Structure formats: structure tokens, C-alpha cells
Amino acid sequence: MIKQLLYLGFLFIIGCGSNDNSIQNTNDLDLGTIKSGIQQAYLKGTTNTQYGFYLYTPSQYDATNEEKFPLLIYLHGAGSRGDSSINPNDLSVILLDGPPSLINEIRWNPKHPMIVASPQSPTVWNTEHLHDFISSLVESLKVDTQRIYMTGFSMGGKGCFDYVSNKGDDSYVAALVPIAGFGDISKGKQFKNIPVWAFHGDADNIVPYSSSVSMINAINAEDPATRAKLTIYPGVNHNSWTRTYDNTAIGEGHVDYDPFDITIYEWMYLYKK
Template sequence: MRNFIYLSLLCGLFFLSCSNDQDDNIIINQNDLESLPIDTGGVQTAKVIGSTNAIYGHYIYTPSDYNNASPNYPLLVFLHGSGQVGNSQTNPDVLTNLIYTGPPSMIEQKKWSPTYPMIVASPQLTSGSWNADDVHSFINYLISTYNINTDRIYLTGYSLGAYGCYSYISKYGADSYARAIVPIAGGGDVNSGNKYTTTAVWAFHGGSDNAVPTSRSIDMVSAINASNPNTKAKVTIYPGVGHDSDTRTFDGTGMNSESIDYDAFNMDIYDWMFLYKK
């Protein structure tokens, strides 16, 4: 089964290489992923503020065979939107707000089945916006606490969380931990395109988004590509879709509904992430 999946990924890679004239950092050798135990259903655990040394309260998902002696796993960090803000130190129940969308929601619904296992961390803001230094500190905490393959750290976010993805790379650039990011319905600093040289970017947005203009994603991707990154940034637009472009991207149901004027939604976003490695 793994061999079939691997061949499927290679077919996707071939398609990408034919459709993208600059994708220098794609990793064909995925032995570090092939050697990981198959995830038959892991555990997502709530960690309220103060229960760990992390700067955020968070959910942490570890695959089924994960233990202290496990090999190093890829890490996916999910940054939520403004509707999921909460202080779990004063009200532990608000941590469940994170189940609203994204990987933590898919895990809770038992719909989480990426090709290869990942540790998934979903931090929660107590207020305000995502701060790049705090995100970096949180990832440092995760690296020091779990068996993480630091060559395979990925970042995704929705709305406010998408802004957080861009903010993190715009601040840290090549010193960031993230090898690839998937920002959904967000935007960033178009003057920071040169910070994305070594980070792959695939943005998604609804074409009729009245909360965050679609142009925010398009302009950010254009700014990144104007700086000639190692991997050309992509943007996928869903015609007629508003701000709710999140679920269809996270679970892949948006495939074949995207605009032909922008980048095709031609593979699972997690398989796309796995193509990239430090």
C-alpha cells in the first residue's frame, strides 16, 4: 500500500514539475517518511495554559505508535482564526474552540488520514493576533518536548491564522522552522517577498470573500514570486466562495472547484507539504 501511495506522490510530483518551471527544492527521496509506522489513529490531547512550558494553551496530536523512543515525526502547526481565541487558564473549556476547523477538527471527527503520520500542534491565542516570536517560541517548545523531524516542519492557518503564517516567515525568513506553509483566506506584508526564498507557499482563497479580500492572497503570492524564490509560490482561488474556504482546503473537497485562472488544486495539501524538506 505504501508503495502505491509513493508512486501516486511521484505522479503528482511529475505533474507539478511539468506545470511549474521553478520547483528546485522538491524532495524525491522520502525514505524518512516511508520508514515511519502507519498511523492507525492517534491521540489528540488538550494542554491548557500553565500545564506545560509552552507559551500557548494547545491541542497536541501524536500518531498511534508514537512514544518516547519513537523516530522523529514531521510536525504540522495549525494557527486558528479570530473566532477561536480563548484563555484556557481561566476557562479550560474554551480550548475546544480549536475543534471548529482545520486539522484538529478533522482529527476529532476521525477524518485525519494523511499519507504519512505527523505530529499536529494547534495553539490558541488568548487575545490579539499571532506574534512571530511567540510562534517561533512555541515551535521551539515542541522540538524540545517531542520527537520531531526538524527538516519537516510545516505551518498552516485560516484567516487570522493565515496572516500568522505570513507574519512568521516575513519575520524569520530562512531562519524560520517552516519548510512549507498553506495560508487560507489571509494576507501578508507584500514588502517582505524576499523572506520566502527557502519556504514553499501555497495560498488558498474564496473568490467572493467579503471578510478578507481575495486580492490579499493574490498580491502576497505575486510579491513572493517577484523575489525569485527557490520554489514558485502558488495561489488557488474558489470562484463564488466567501470566507469559508477553509474546510474544502483542509479536507480536499475543494478539488476540481477552483478557478482555471490560478493554480490548480491538484493534490492533497499534506502530500504537497511532504514534497518539501529542509
């Protein structure tokens, strides 16, 4: 709570270390001149996408050469909803959790450099808006379209499941990591060609861990090309994402489920669309 109050008291144009959170105004989403190794904030309405968002490009990113990079889409939970076209400060809450938090705190160092896009939704995640958002990034950035990944927690975990449930093989993603989420168990067949690794705490009193168990069982019942994985943290409540995103819980998974034995970023990189 204290952390949230501190962040909400700041403008989202805070700079931290190598990050640059200044407002960007680029209505046509021409991101060809973005700064490498920088996480930049784009207010809703300043680009032609549906969302306000943070965008990080690794230091290796160079708009002048042909090298392309994996793209990670991060979906926040319900507590980070907002509309930066109404209140610019809303966007700062994206920096509270997940990859954008690690980037902002200069603790982001995956083995394989990737672009990270962190959109903000004012409501539950909308599949079509997400798909259009990713399309805009693919058109504007040097994205390896075979390596587009998605992760999110709570409402964002549901957003991950919903995106593939609705789009199936037409989705952009090559692999999916929903955390403390839930989905439509009647749509297991949609995940047949998309690897999934879900995480949940077994003491979650907001979204019961049985929600992830049911979803992963529904996917595996369809005999997917890659068996869906599930890691359960014993005694962990709703916040099962922090330890997953920063890798501090490696080795702590319940023995009756899949072990957390590799970072989710290295695991995602194993798969190409």
C-alpha cells in the same frame, strides 16, 4: 452557529473515538509519555509554553524508538481566540475547524503520518511566541526538524505570512499553507527559500482575495527557489478552509490560478528544510 454553540456548551474534556481531550498538566512540557494516536488538550499555564494547545501524535509515534515525524502547526482564525488559563472551556473552540476538527471527528488520514500542534492565541498571532512554542515541541517530541510545516486560516493565515515575513530562513517551517489570509507585501524576499501555497475564495467579503493575490505576486517577484502557488475558489466566501483541509474541493480551483490537484498534506511533504 449551531455547531459553535454546541461546542461552547461542552467542557473541552470531551472524549471522541480515539481522541483523549483530558487536561494534561506537565509544566516542563515533558511529553515523552504521551499516548500515540491521541489528541490531547493542554491548558494555558500547565506547560512552559506561551499557549494552551491541542497536540496529536499519530498511532505510529513511539517515544521509545528513534523514528521522528513531521510536525504540522495549525493556526486558528479570530473566532477561536481564547485564554484557557482564565476559562478552560475556551480551548474547545480549537476543535471547530481545520486539522484538529478532522482528528476529533476521526476523519484525519494523511498519507504521511505527522504530529499536529494546534495552539490557541488570545490575540493576533505573535511571531516570537510561535517560534518559542515550536522550539519547545522540537525539544520535547520526536520531530523531524526538516519537515516542520505551518498552516492557518484568516487571522491564522496572516499569522503564517507574518511568521515567515519576520523570521525568513531562521523560521522552522519547510513549507507554508495560508488560507484566506493576508500579509506584508514588502517582505516577499523572506519567502525566497520557503514554498508557499495560498488558498482563497473570490467572493470573500471579510478578507478580499486580492490580499492573497498581492502576497503571492510579491513572493514570486523575488524569484523564489520554489514558485509560490495560489488557488482561488470561484464563488466561495470567507470559509475557504474547510474544503481545503478536508480535500473536498480538489479540482474546483479557478482555471486562471493554480489547480487544487494534490492534498495540501502531500504537497507539504514534498519539501524539506
